[in-house]
Amino acid sequence: MSFRPRMTAFTEGVSLLRPLAWRAFDGMVADFWQAEGKAGGKGYYLSPDPRIVIFLDEINHALDLKSAPAGSRKTHRPMGRAIFVPAGVPIWSRLCADEHFRHVDLHFREESLQARLVARLGAESATAALRAPVILERSPEAEALAGLLAEEISRPRNHDFYAETLIQGIVAAILPLGQSRAPSAAPVGGHGNGPGTAQIRRVLSYIEENLDRRVTISELAGAVGLSESWFAHAFKRETGQTPLQWQMRRRIEWAQEMLGEPANSVADVAAATGFADQAHLTRVFRSLTGSTPAAWRRNGAFS
CATH class of the missing domain: 1.10.10.60 (Homeodomain-like)
Known part of the structure; x- marks a missing residue:
């Protein structure tokens, strides 16, 4: 039986500019949305399937994304241009200004996605990658691939293998699929002591997930398996700021x-x-x- 997303969604103040375009593949479905919304518009989304959302334009959205008990207080924060939502995690979104926006949504059958990741990463790393939400302020690689995918969804010209390859690249760009988490991991770049791009993305995502509190250097270093001193030095070399800044x-x-x-x-x-x-x-x-x-x-x- 072919896979179909099982999304519960409620929106207010948001409308489509063009009919939804979509394509189904083996264990996944890709949607391309072109919409407009009014300031104060909002939405609620919940799915038992993991998904990725990539915005192709600058956005002025706010987001609350967490696995929260019923009745807990929602705490909105700026929405990133690329997000990964694990299975069963609800999203509340709010528009902060009138705007037009386009986004690509990728829905996955969890067992299929996990099997692909297990084959490349092992069971422990695959499970960890699918468990935590990811919120990226920008992901140039994923945004570029999503733009190509949106074009292919709207005007199919190639074999399914082309679109599936784009989706695979998007998954690799967004999910925390770092190599070794040990301090002795292979060096990145010419300096030999910076964390990998995936590690930096993981730390930035961890910060985004915890904007409601001060996260210690120890906790951030632990999220990527580095010592505090190594992590703090490497983070500043990569970003130009200390983790706390x-x-x-x-x-x-x-x-x-x-x-x-x-x-x-x-x-x-x-x-x-x-x-x-x-x-x-x-x-x-x-x-x-x-x-x-x-x-x-x-x-x-x-x-």
């Missing part, structure tokens, strides 16, 4: 997004982004933006 910048950017909602008080935003109190948020916010949260909101910086 990167994390703090992203938490403040998330606070800015939340301040765009008039219903969110500064104290609420401070609590949701893991600061001790409103004064703590204000000090850090001013140091990074040159403005207090209240003045930033008053001056309409979000619009």
